Amino acid sequence: MSVSVSNPNIAKTSMRGLTNFISDLRNASNKENEEKRVTKEMAHIRKEFKENKNIDGYQRRKYVCKLVYMYMLGYELDFGHMEAVTLLSSTKFSEKQIGYIALGILLNEQHEMLPLIINSFKEDLLARSEYFQSLALAAICNIGGKEIAEFLAPLIQKLIIANTTTPMVKKRCALAILRMNRKHVGSVTPDSWVERLVSVLDEPDFGVLNSLMSLLIELASENPTGWEPAIPKVIHLLKKIVINKEFPKEYVYYHIACPWLQVKLLKFLIFFPAPDDSQGGKVLTEILAAIFSQSESAKAGTVNHKNSLNAVLFEAINLIIHLDNDPALLKQTSLLLGRFITVKETNIRYLGLEAMSHFASLSNETSIMIKKYQDTVLLSLKDSDISIRRRALDLLYGMCDKNTCKHIVAELLSYLQTADYAIREELVIKIANLAEKFASNYSWYVDVILQLITTAGDFVGDDIWFRVVKIVTNHEDIQAYAASTVFNALQSRNCHETLIKVGGYILGEFGHLIADNNNSSPIIQFNTLHSKFNTCSPQTKALLLSTYAKFVNLFPELTQPTQDVFKQHQSYIDAEIQQRACEYLNLTSLNEELMQTVLDVIPAFNDPNNTSNKDQQQQQQIPQQQQNGSTINSQDSKISSGGYTPPQQTQPNNGLDLLDPFGLGLGQGQGQQPYPQQAQYQQPQSLQPQQYDSSPQDQNIFTTNSPPVSAGSPISSGGAADPMQVKILASYKRLCLGSEGVLFEDNMLQVGLKSEYQGGQGRIMLYYGNSSAFPLTNFNVTFNSISGIQLQPQSIAPIIQPKAQIQQPVTFSCTSEFTESPTIVINFLTPGKPITINLRLPIIISKFFEPLRLSSGDFFGRWKTISGKPLETQEVFKSSKPIDINSYNRVLQDGLNITVLKQVDPNPNNIVASCLFPFSSNGQPISTYVRIETNPQANMCRLTIRSQSATLTNTVKNLLISHLQ
């Protein structure tokens, strides 16, 4: 294996020992030999470092390089870092350089060695040699870290504006600032920086401009407010390059003038509203037109020439779509995109489709402009490249409307049969959404969903089949049709389990509508379902048992066969199934009246905005819903007075009902746990969902029957229960956002709290401090867990001495969504008087959120897939203090663990954020998407939340209102 040492560049600087060593390793015949060689070399180097006092710089360099090479091959390294540091502090460039390269590879921002080398960084930054400065800046970019940022930021800030700084160092300074700002978002604020950075825009060196634009783009993407002074200069620079054609020759790349800089300049402008004429708005239009005409005139050329040209062109198109103020340019754009999606080069086709998606979503007019390309897009759906297919799917989804939807959905369904697995899930969700959004009649919708389940059942999530069940329940006219269609579908030998679930549900509810038909008589329906029973998962089996119970109620002739099934499962291994079997057996054999009430038809779901075009039908349904609502109420009271857990705990307008259509607590382990409290306060409001929506969570901090401090206690006798409550609420809210602090404090007791969360596990430490002069006796704390959070406190001593403190660790894990916080009751005796304190623990669902970083396209893609109550909710409120978008960002990002997504919404007053809740009761992670639009002048704020779960939508909304208002 020979290496070209003839090259002067390499020959001069290569190290033969290193080359030989790498050769050896490459020649090793197997892994074992390689390891042997590595072990030998490690031992040798270790010995040299330890014993050879006269080791010279060259040797040290060579050894460090060898170590880095071994590290890169995946071998652990437990020494050598110090030698790299020694190289770093050498005055010889060659040694310093290797030191920096090694540390850049070996260290990360948390490494314990960092404090040791920061000083070397500083010395090099202050050095007169621009090479030393450059090395240090590169290392800062490579390693980063908070300490570096804090210690070195002022120095770098000075360097970037100093006249003596060379271009080579300046451009690195810009990127180092960028890197430090990423770690410390908001450390570079416009007030102190805008003037300095804008002045650097006058720099003639294009390399410096290029790096500076990267920095400015990043800053503007975080928050464009304050950076506007850069706009005229940026437009001026564009004009210089595009129209005046003034640029250094060495920045021409394949006949295009510095395409990278052009792209960056255009990208920067996307973060601002259309510039007015004083900022150069007119000139910008000229520039964009010029970019278009340049691309027209130049057709031939190398790939690199075309790529650079088109890169600039696509960036210009993005900007035109963003500005949306020049009809002529928009027209041109639509024509150009139409051409792009038919060209031969896949890259251009891909980008054309992507840009067209943005274009289509701009307005009605633009979406009409591209209607004519629909067939081409449909064709792209069959492209051999999955990247293209994804883009085409996205675009079709955006293009779809009432008139085209049947055609598009049919095409998508036929594509689904051959689509590869990587894209199926996305496809299924999109088809289901389109079918529901644009359905002109529901039988078509039912057909589409059933076809989805048959073709790609594995990819049909629970939410999709819940939805179809809900819609069928709510629309009487299609119930018979749905029943017969499902029944027919069930005849196939291999049914997907989801189909069995839908079938079980629909036949259980509406099977009687087709029972008169000889081919689908009750017993045939039962046999059809039961023939699939044994192959099903426990969850589905449980659902089928409920169906059978419903059958008994509807068709007395099925009593015998179904009861046989219940009997068989009375001691079934799965607790849920066993419980259902026992209960249904009793229910169906004991009391007929009770059975009829419990197993009555499910009433229509209250679903105020099903889809926009169904308003009329909705209104017609309201009287019916009212009736149903009252039926349930009476059922509930009747059943619960009998001490029975009603299987049909249907709660209209409660997101939970969808997770468990029969109200049986599916998948909740114990199951059968109705939510009496929730049911109570939700039912009266089920007809007026807005009311429930607008009641902020904080109103129920203290249960009404237990004031925070019991009557007669010294605290409340002061007559100041209200300020105390306000104080407790403030502490609670603060701790909801933070991890430690004081939860409660008065002249006798102080309760402090520290918390930590990891995955679905949480641990809090409660500190009870006695601030009084006498011991607190009979001290005990009762913990009230809630559904989803089981608290496990350690026991504590019953007495706290004066001025003493005791600790109580509490652990818990999150097993499902939850809306409220668990509470504690503290009881103790002061001399003569018993005291009771009720407190809420700051355990809220957001503590279990995990970050969900999405790009703009992704966010809106997912955002669009969810719509309509209860999965979506919107709230407008007036903030009690002046709106500060940065503090909002902090509350979301740091306090509530909701990832703020930058670069998604160009409006600086808006926030787009998302989070992931991985611990839902059905095991599926739930994503939640948040948009906050603020109007600082009016101090108004509009919240929109969409999530895959109604519970989360509401909980997140309540949290945000409570912490932002």
Add this chain to the structure above:
Amino acid sequence: MFHFLLLLSRQGKTRLTKWYSPFTTKEKSRFTREISNMVLNRPPKLCNFLEWKEYKIIFKRYASLYFVVCCDRTDNELIVLEIIHHFVEILDRYFGNVCELDLIFNFHKAYYILDELIMAGELQETSKKTVLRLIAQQDAQQESPNEHKVDL
């Protein structure tokens, strides 16, 4: 911005990795594996872009080496392709018709050339001439080769 850059051989061996975002060692090896699979198994003539997690993968093959960049979805895809090409041209000019072996035996050089071109995940210098000049100046800072004659 770039989150990382990988150089993969056609056999799936990693020749150079550079991480611009903090990932754990585990993530790094998982990502490398996942992406090698995606990129190496992709039939020719398809587009050079792949959507992966919340990122975009942009890659190009030069002889036996795949240059792979993972960047934000908002990045301009074509310009990223040209950044890759820019890097290749500079390597080519520096090593004189660069081959995979040059990058293996002179890995430390490849790293510092890359540092000259891309820092903090952003393109730093777009002029080939300037980059090569700066690298040459730095090489000139090194002491003459006859200084290190003792070799093992």
